[in-house]
Amino acid sequence: MNPPYGDLHLPILVQSLKISTNVISLQPVRWLQDPLSSFKSFSDYKKFSYLSVHVAHLISKNIASEQFDAVITMDLGIYTTNHNFPSVQLYDTEVFAKIKPFLSTPIVLYQESLHQEQYFVPIRDFLPVNRIKHRYEVCYSYLDIIHKGKIQSGLTIQEAIIQNKQVTQGMDNKKILGVVFQTLNEAQNFRTSTFSTFYQYCVLTLMTDVHVYHKWLPYMLDYEEPWIDERFYQYFKISKKKQKEIETKILPHK
Numbered sequence: 001m002n003p004p005y006g007d008l009h010l011p012i013l014v015q016s017l018k019i020s021t022n023v024i025s026l027q028p029v030r031w032l033q034d035p036l037s038s039f040k041s042f043s044d045y046k047k048f049s050y051l052s053v054h055v056a057h058l059i060s061k062n063i064a065s066e067q068f069d070a071v072i073t074m075d076l077g078i079y080t081t082n083h084n085f086p087s088v089q090l091y092d093t094e095v096f097a098k099i100k101p102f103l104s105t106p107i108v109l110y111q112e113s114l115h116q117e118q119y120f121v122p123i124r125d126f127l128p129v130n131r132i133k134h135r136y137e138v139c140y141s142y143l144d145i146i147h148k149g150k151i152q153s154g155l156t157i158q159e160a161i162i163q164n165k166q167v168t169q170g171m172d173n174k175k176i177l178g179v180v181f182q183t184l185n186e187a188q189n190f191r192t193s194t195f196s197t198f199y200q201y202c203v204l205t206l207m208t209d210v211h212v213y214h215k216w217l218p219y220m221l222d223y224e225e226p227w228i229d230e231r232f233y234q235y236f237k238i239s240k241k242k243q244k245e246i247e248t249k250i251l252p253h254k
Contacts, residue, residue, distance in 0.1 A: 022080075029055060029077040029208070056080045073210045092205050095246075098236045099202055099218050107214035110176040112149050119187035120146040122178040123217075126210040127203075135253055136200035138212055145187045146178075177214060186223040193220070193227035198238070200253070201246045 055077035064072040110120055122143050127135060142164040144152050151160050157176070181187040193199050202218045220227055233243055 025079045026076060027079060029058065029075045074208055094242065095202065096205055102218045102220060103216045105214055105217040105219040106179060107177050108180055110146065110178060115146070115180060116148050119181045119184050120178050121181065121187050121191050122146065122176050123214055124212050125177065126212055127207070136203040136250065137195060138203060138217065139191050139194045145184065145191060147184070181223070189223040189226045193223070196227065196229050196232060197247055197250045198229050198232040200250050204249065
């Protein structure tokens, strides 16, 4: 069942429950897989959290894309109201509990007049996806650190966008979001951290569609030193077993 999400298929489920207590449906997991859904004012969680349904089986977006020969940007769930079926775990509660205090990335809109002397790290609005591979890199590969209106290669922002017009999808230098730093070292260390396996796993844990919800991205206390996987694992006390699980889920997407 996949009519428009908020307008039809959740209301259809509500009506179905009036007829039968044993309802099964296939639909995107969305807010049920979002550990932050109860905190987001625009989430359907507040409207439909009373539904007595649970996900008995999870179909990853990669497998769903392959099976349905389409670009599917979120996991699918086989929902049931029959609680004889056990629920599956929809997100990593262990890692989320550890990173939750650090979900406060200070995102701002780039303004050349304000950020001339600062170092600006652009962040994506949404992640690029295709039917084969979903990537979790929130920083652009072609648009790195902006300083005095130019990126590190010496190109202006507009020149970099024009050179990469096939992947910018209408982006312009008036709508660039990112994080500001006072030194190049801090900016480089932050940007490098976003390409780490652990950081991308955090992005995966917090995403339910292609959009990057900037406010909820992990942001550490300082970036004087690089945040690489080993430092993340040590800081958050990530077990060797969990490290292996993280790498198994993320490395195929790099």
